[in-house]
Each structure stands twice: as C-alpha cells, then as structure tokens.
Amino acid sequence: MLDLKTYLEQKRLLIDQTLEQVIPPAEEFPGSIHRAMRYCLLAGGKRLRPILAIAAAEAVGGRADAVLKEACALELIHTYSLIHDDLPSMDNDDYRRGMPTTHKVFGEALAVLAGDALLTEAFRLLSGGCRNGTHRADTMLEIIQILSEAAGSRGLIGGQVADLESEGKVIEESILDYIHTRKTGRLITASVLLGAKLAGGSADEVACLEAYGRAIGHAFQITDDILDVSGSTERLGKPAGSDLKNNKATYLSICGMEEAQKRQKALYEDALNALKLFDDKAEPLRLIGQYIIERAT
C-alpha cells in the first residue's frame, strides 16, 4: 500500500532540487534580487501544487520527470503571491514558512521585485518547456493560458483584492466563496490540469481531474480557516490567529466549526467520486485529498 508520507517526501525533494536549478544562482549580478527570490522560494513549504501536478500526470499514466519543470512554475507563482500578500501594505505578516518574511529581511522594494521576478520566471519556465520536444507547443500555450487566468485579476489577484476589501466587514457567503475559489481554488485546480494535460490525459480524464481539483481546492481553504483558529504558530510557520487579527471573514466566522467540518467531508467525498474511473495510479491523489482534510484535525 502506498505510504503518502514517503510519496510526498520523495516528490518534495525532487521539486526542491529542480527549483534550485531553474532559478538564477544567488551570486549572479545583481545578487540581492536573486538572493531574495531564492530566500522565500527555497525556505521550504509543502510544494502541494507541484506535487498535485505530478500526481495528476501519474494518474493518467505519465511520468513525474516529464512534467517536473513545468510543475515548478506553479510553486514560483504561489511563492510570488505569498511574498506580495505578506507586504506591509497588504496583510503585513512578519513570518512565513517559519522564517521572517522577504520584506523583513530584504526590504520592501526587493520583496516587490522578487515577487515580480518569480512570476515572470514562471512564464519563462513554461515557454521554454517544449524546446527539447518534450511537450507540444499548443499544449504548452494552453497551460500558460490556464495559469495566467488562474493568477490574474479574475483569479488569484482578484481574490486577494476582495479579501483586503472585506477586512473588518460583515460579508456575504457569496463573497467569501469568491475569495476562496480565487485565492486558493483556481491555482490548485490549474495545478491538476497542468499535470493531466501535459501528460496527455484524455478529455474525460482531464474533466474528472478538474472536478477533483475544485473539490480539494475548496477543502484546502476551509482547512486553512480551521487551522488559523486551532493551529499553533510553530506548526503553521506563520502566526496563528492572523485572520482574526486582520478581521478577516472565514468559513468559521460565517458558518461555525461544525458546519465547516461537515463541508470538508462532503468535499472529500466529491473528490473521491471524481476519481472513480481511475485505477491505482490515482491513489496519491486520493490520499492527498484525505491529507488536506486531516491537516486540520
């Protein structure tokens, strides 16, 4: 039987090695920007998005190494969004991944620019992916389109804006849904799509995996809300209770703990159902779904 812990650890190492290679070395001029880029990117992190891409590729019969570089682009986008979200003008967070945030160490200007550079680097990585003939150019372009939509003002950025503007306000559940699907859901779904499409999944397989991605993306955000209340700073790598501090609406503040846990279970069922047609090769995806919920318990 598959041991998820070992699986996640193996993939994480693979991703960390690849990230280390694709980012300019710390000593390249001007060194400060490259050190700042590497600081938060290589500080650790679960690497959930690239692992989901790899697991989705494997689920449709592909190999991890065929999508590894492209999967790393997901982590670059995720890390850029963390660095910018942590800025004093936004969430003003001092700790991330258990270390002082990028602007605390390198100053605000370099934090803004390091985020910009990681975002740009993600697209450079994706556009270089078919040079060696591994992937078809039209598939790569489709992936770039999916990721740029997930990351743009109708995705990640729109979610962050709605989140900032909701601080201290009583918001409707529909706005909270918007924030959650945009801030977390769409990039997680895009991660699964990236792996499935690059590995040549059929239209049916891709549609099922997209449904899986949506369900676990949603569950992930609820978990985050629960952890913000019940987790420790040590375990989170950032201060617990920061949503409360910033007066942010969460599933808990709107629906309460019991309802939040009920929803998580329902979403986990949705995720498993979406994988019904898949064989053992989708086992990592199933276990990751379970892991996402269990983080919170």
Add this chain to the structure above:
Amino acid sequence: MLDLKTYLEQKRLLIDQTLEQVIPPAEEFPGSIHRAMRYCLLAGGKRLRPILAIAAAEAVGGRADAVLKEACALELIHTYSLIHDDLPSMDNDDYRRGMPTTHKVFGEALAVLAGDALLTEAFRLLSGGCRNGTHRADTMLEIIQILSEAAGSRGLIGGQVADLESEGKVIEESILDYIHTRKTGRLITASVLLGAKLAGGSADEVACLEAYGRAIGHAFQITDDILDVSGSTERLGKPAGSDLKNNKATYLSICGMEEAQKRQKALYEDALNALKLFDDKAEPLRLIGQYIIERAT
C-alpha cells in the same frame, strides 16, 4: 513622403482602442483592481513599444492588425514596470503620464496588485494569440520566452535593482550600461523582435531588426537622461530632475552632455545601417529612430 506624426497618431489610436478592449472592464468585480489597472494603462503614453512591434511587422511585409493584440502585451508589461517603479519603496514618484501615480490614487496595495495583474495579463494575451489560428504555437511560445527573459531578473527587474542599489553611489560605466540595457534596451529590442517574428520575417531580417532595436533602445535611454536635465515637468508628464533628486547616475553625470549627444548620433547611424537591406516599408522605423533622438533637442 511618410509623415511620422500622422503615423504615430494612427497607430497610437489603434493601440489605445485595443488596450481598452483586452483589459477587463472597470465595473467587473472586484472593481477597484480593474479601475487601478485601467487608470495608468489608459492614461496615455507614447505607446512606443507596441508601435515599434507594428512597424517591425510592416517592415517585413506584415500587417498591423495581425500583431496588434500581441503588441499590446508590450504596453502591459511596460505599464506594470512603471507602476511598481513609482512605488514609495522604490523611486517614490508622485506623477506619471501627467497624472498622480497609481499608488497616490488607489493606495500601495492596489498599486502592487494592479502591476502584478498587468504583467499576468500580458502573458494571458500572448497565450491566447494563436487560438484563432493567426499565429503558430511555436512562434508564440518563442515570443513568450523572449518577453519573459526581457522582463525578468536578468532583464527589466535586474535593471531596476541595479538602479536602486546605485543611488547615491559613484558607479562605473559598465554598471550604467547594465542598468540601461536592462531597464529600457531589452524590452525595446523585444518589441521589434515580437513584430518581426510574428509577421514571419526571415532569419536575416530578424537579425537586422534586432540590431536596430538594440541601437534605438540605447539611444532612447540617453535621451531620457538628457530630458531629465533639460526637459520640463509638463513635457515629461513626471517631475524633471528626478534622477538628480534620487542621486541617480546617468550618462550625463558620467560622460557629460557633449559625449552623450555624440553617442546618440552614433547609435542613430547604427540603427539606419541595420535597416540598409530594407525598402520603404521600413521608413517608419527609420523615422522613429530620428524621433527618439529629437525628443531630446
């Protein structure tokens, strides 16, 4: 004979109309990010980069409308870099394109996010470009690669970092060259390449146009340095003398006015030489080269 003023005005209108269409409407939720994105983007500007792309496409026998959307991606990247460069933690500028800077109107958080969104939108635009079969997928990917390299930590961002770190210091000419080629030169060269490649220019044509782009990109930055000393705030749309204020090294502070003007002329000759093999269709490019120098006189 071609009247450059009319040519620039016609293309500028075409680009302004297209930019207006490709960016999400101001009323789309969350409205603040879309208003912030549109504010600086549609505030005017010479649209030099997209015009260069169109003129390069025409020089190799292509049509403006076949590269128009992709050319707009250049303006999105340029505008994002202006918004971020103007931030308080960077150049701390209050005026741009004759209007208060984005962070002055929308606050810092939205200025950072609007820049992020414009950058992301540029890649969305480029990745959607071949859906209708106008361009080959592999050419589009090559363009995305060229632009992401020109905009990344080895291009635009590297230039901005070196520029910030040189403030108040006596720097060598090699560092100034690095700053100039990265902050301005590479995106201008990329603009010419985008037009030439998308319009199907031959390898020889593309190489000549790349040399043209390098020469005028360099000339453009020297012009900017001269204007910062001799131009008026009204004409520049931003405060004159801001380089001096920020203690920035310029060609003038290193080489003096006479030498700067001599270099400009030499670069203009280089630009014309690079176009030697082209017929009348390259006339706009020749006149733009002249225009870039004459801005400063």
